[in-house]
Amino acid sequence: MDDKxxxxxxxxxxxxxxxxxxxGYLNDYKxxxxxxxxxxxWHKHDDTDxxxxxxxxxxTIQLRDRDVELGPGELFVVPKGVEHCPRxxxxxxxLLIEPKGTVNTGDAPPGxxxxxxxxx
Amino acid sequence: MDDKxxxxxxxxxxxxxxxxxxxGYLNDYKxxxxxxxxxxxWHKHDDTDxxxxxxxxxxTIQLRDRDVELGPGELFVVPKGVEHCPRxxxxxxxLLIEPKGTVNTGDAPPGxxxxxxxxx
Numbered sequence: 001m002d003d004k005x006x007x008x009x010x011x012x013x014x015x016x017x018x019x020x021x022x023x024g025y026l027n028d029y030k031x032x033x034x035x036x037x038x039x040x041x042w043h044k045h046d047d048t049d050x051x052x053x054x055x056x057x058x059x060t061i062q063l064r065d066r067d068v069e070l071g072p073g074e075l076f077v078v079p080k081g082v083e084h085c086p087r088x089x090x091x092x093x094x095l096l097i098e099p100k101g102t103v104n105t106g107d108a109p110p111g112x113x114x115x116x117x118x119x120x
Numbered sequence: 121m122d123d124k125x126x127x128x129x130x131x132x133x134x135x136x137x138x139x140x141x142x143x144g145y146l147n148d149y150k151x152x153x154x155x156x157x158x159x160x161x162w163h164k165h166d167d168t169d170x171x172x173x174x175x176x177x178x179x180t181i182q183l184r185d186r187d188v189e190l191g192p193g194e195l196f197v198v199p200k201g202v203e204h205c206p207r208x209x210x211x212x213x214x215l216l217i218e219p220k221g222t223v224n225t226g227d228a229p230p231g232x233x234x235x236x237x238x239x240x
Contacts, residue, residue, distance in 0.1 A: 004189075004194050004195065004196040005196065006194050007193045007195065008193050024195070026197050027168060029149075031171075048147055049145070049146050049147050051146045051151075068123070068124050069124075070124055073126065073127045073128050074124050074125065075125045075127065075151070076124045076125065077145065077146050077151075095173075097217070099147075
């Protein structure tokens with residue numbers, strides 16, 4: 001049986017920004033940690049909501065009509081089909097939850113920020 | 121569109137132990153906060169894994185063969201069908217994620233700790 005997951009320990013093993021790593025699963029959902037620095041890419045997920053929980057630092061989730069500002073202990077669920085673009089002027093550490101198989105860049109053209117699913 | 125969720129603010133509105141309150145949704149999953157004090161009840165969920173993330177304090181998830189000790193920033197997913205019994209000698213604040221309709225006391229006989237789904 002899998003053991004507990006210390007999120008800070010997992011994050012300490014990451015270097016690159018916007019390189020999410022799977023730390024566990026909840027049924028058919030992947031639990032991922034990611035370091036965010038700078039701006040990601042505008043995208044949406046047509047088939048799923050998108051869960052963000054900030055663990056440390058500050059993350060802005062840009063929506064087309066407003067910005068959602070998240071600090072530690074704050075979460076936001078981007079509804080399915082809603083365009084968004086995360087941005088972190090300073091590094092933030094984030095827990096992401098999405099169904100397995102969800103592409104991190106959603107419907108955006110595959111590019112340098114598109115990542116394969118992998119563990120830490 | 122729902123706004124961001126500050127977990128500490130939501131928890132500050134709760135009094136009772138083991139009275140989980142829905143703060144949001146991720147597709148067909150409910151996101152809940154709960155204060156844990158003392159021992160819960162042994163139970164299992166035959167149809168779903170069970171997600172626990174400790175936000176503050178310390179939570180012991182008792183399994184039949186061992187205890188899983190969680191501090192802030194540590195999460196554990198109890199696999200479906202595995203008996204467990206949370207225990208907190210001091211109060212802990214916890215984020216729970218389960219499919220909508222999951223009964224908090226699982227397969228245990230409905231009792232004083234069984235709660236209806238409701239928001240904070």
